[in-house]
Amino acid sequence: MDYKQAGVDIEAGYKAVDLMKEHIKKTMRKEVLSDIGGFSGAFSLKRFMNMENPTLVSGTDGVGTKLKIAFLLDTHDTIGIDCVAMCVNDIACSGAEPLFFLDYIACGKNDPSKIASIVKGVSEGCVEAGAALIGGETAEMPGFYPEDEYDLAGFAVGIVDQSELITGKEVKQKDVIIGIASSGIHSNGYSLVRQVFRMQKDVLDTYYEVLGSSLGEALLTPTKIYVKSLQGLKGGNINVKACSHITGGGFYENIPRMLPEGMHGLIRSESYEIPPLFNMLKKDGDISDQVMYNTFNMGIGMAIVVAPDQVDKAMKIIQDSGEQPYILGEIQDGTRGITLC
Numbered sequence: 001m002d003y004k005q006a007g008v009d010i011e012a013g014y015k016a017v018d019l020m021k022e023h024i025k026k027t028m029r030k031e032v033l034s035d036i037g038g039f040s041g042a043f044s045l046k047r048f049m050n051m052e053n054p055t056l057v058s059g060t061d062g063v064g065t066k067l068k069i070a071f072l073l074d075t076h077d078t079i080g081i082d083c084v085a086m087c088v089n090d091i092a093c094s095g096a097e098p099l100f101f102l103d104y105i106a107c108g109k110n111d112p113s114k115i116a117s118i119v120k121g122v123s124e125g126c127v128e129a130g131a132a133l134i135g136g137e138t139a140e141m142p143g144f145y146p147e148d149e150y151d152l153a154g155f156a157v158g159i160v161d162q163s164e165l166i167t168g169k170e171v172k173q174k175d176v177i178i179g180i181a182s183s184g185i186h187s188n189g190y191s192l193v194r195q196v197f198r199m200q201k202d203v204l205d206t207y208y209e210v211l212g213s214s215l216g217e218a219l220l221t222p223t224k225i226y227v228k229s230l231q232g233l234k235g236g237n238i239n240v241k242a243c244s245h246i247t248g249g250g251f252y253e254n255i256p257r258m259l260p261e262g263m264h265g266l267i268r269s270e271s272y273e274i275p276p277l278f279n280m281l282k283k284d285g286d287i288s289d290q291v292m293y294n295t296f297n298m299g300i301g302m303a304i305v306v307a308p309d310q311v312d313k314a315m316k317i318i319q320d321s322g323e324q325p326y327i328l329g330e331i332q333d334g335t336r337g338i339t340l341c
Contacts, residue, residue: 017036019112019116020120021037023119023122023124024119024133026127027101027126027133028132029043029099029100031045031046031047031132032044032134040135041100041102041135042134043100043134043157051159051161052162052163053161054160054161054162055160055161055162055165056157056159057094057096057158057159057160058091058157059155059156059158060154060155060156061087061090061153061187062083062153063079063082063086063153063187064188065194066079066082066185066187066219067150067152068190068194068199069194069204069219069220070220071148072201073201073204073216075216076117076118077117077120077121078220078222079118079220079222080103080118080119080121080123080125081122081124081125081222081223081225082125082186082187082223083121083122083152083154084126084128084129084131084154084156085186085187085223085224086187086223086247087155087156088101088129088131088156088227089223089225089302090245090247091158092158092226092231093230093245093258094165094243095164095166095230095234096158096159096160097158097159097160097227097231098129098130098156098157098158099131099156099158100132100134101126101129101134101154101155102135102136102156103153103154103155104136104153104154104155105119105136105138105139105152106138106139106141106144106145106150106151107138107139107140107149107150108140108144108145108148108149109142110140118150118152119133119136121222125222125225128227128228131156131158164234166240166241166243167242168242168258168259168305170239170241170242171242171258171259171263171305173331173332174332175306175308175331176305176307176308176311176327176329176330176331177303177304177305177329177330178305178311178314178315178318178325179271179272179300179325180224180226180229180303180304180318180324180325181299181300181323181324181325182223182246182275182299182301183222183301184221184275185219185277185278185297186224186297187223188247188248188249188296189248189295189296192281192285192295193281196281196287197215197219201216203215204219208276208280211276211280218277223301224302224323226245226323228321229302229323230243232317232318233304233314236313236314238306238310238313238314238317239307240305240306240314241307242258242304242305243258243302243304243305244258244302245301246298246301246303249294250292250293250294250295250297251267251293251294251300251338251340252337255338256336256337256338258303258305259336260336262334262335263333263334264331264333264337264338264339265330265332265337265338265339266329266332266338266339266341267328268328269341271327272299272326272328278299289340293340303328305331
């Protein structure tokens with residue numbers, strides 16, 4: 001009896017590492033001090049010593065049950081982008097610059113080409129976020145996961161000068177809420193999505209004119225990474241007073257998280273056009289508006305708060321970064337929370 005007979009193929013693990021190296025190299029920053037394949041990743045902070053009070057910011061997350069759709073469609077090259085996005089977007093909300101990322105893949109059977117495909121997506125996300133992929137782990141766990149399934153999670157670290165942390169403490173009445181468009185459902189709410197749409201390949205392969213793609217392609221559209229937009233606002237001297245990554249819990253949970261006590265967000269639901277996929281979900285699932293806005297991002301992946309006199313400049317910077325901004329509403333005095341009208 002050996003380890004391979006027990007279900008763990010060490011040689012497949014070696015091959016997976018070799019296949020992913022070319023993708024990992026694309027993410028390297030000059031601060032990385034370690035080589036691929038070591039026991040840990042080393043990252044120099046010397047470049048940031050000019051900060052008055054350098055502050056590390058961390059975030060960790062996974063992709064959730066969106067993976068189930070990737071399994072059904074045997075499509076694994078974008079799911080890694082989701083994993084990176086869910087971590088670095090949270091970091092960027094604080095005003096921090098993402099520095100490095102680590103991934104964790106647990107699978108029932110190590111298929112080197114599939115693992116490399118997943119890591120390819122992770123590396124693409126890291127390149128977009130400007131973060132180095134300095135380490136990770138692939139755990140083959142036979143008997144724990146089905147052979148053709150896996151889980152994916154990540155961990156990211158960023159840095160910001162403490163004086164530049166986005167805390168929400170400066171938010172006041174008449175400040176403006178700007179939303180930045182999402183690319184779709186992103187990586188939250190898929191347990192409900194999978195109840196609304198039949199999870200069969202023929203259903204997911206069905207093309208919808210209103211979506212401009214098959215249903216499966218629309219559902220697997222990777223989460224947007226907003227690092228470039230938020231760093232652009234910082235570089236453009238925009239005082240982003242508050243920032244919220246619209247993830248699980250939708251508008252109702254996430255927007256209040258960026259507000260201080262005594263501040264209330266007024267959101268105009270007609271301030272932007274809701275993408276067709278959300279309308280399909282609402283109709284096919286007979287889902288109320290309350291549940292939709294409390295579960296999904298509804299077409300807005302990131303929300304920020306700025307002073308009225310900075311709105312036009314902020315909108316232009318976001319547009320120049322390749323994203324679509326909308327003026328969602330404004331801040332009022334009141335109980336911390338939001339009102340959709």
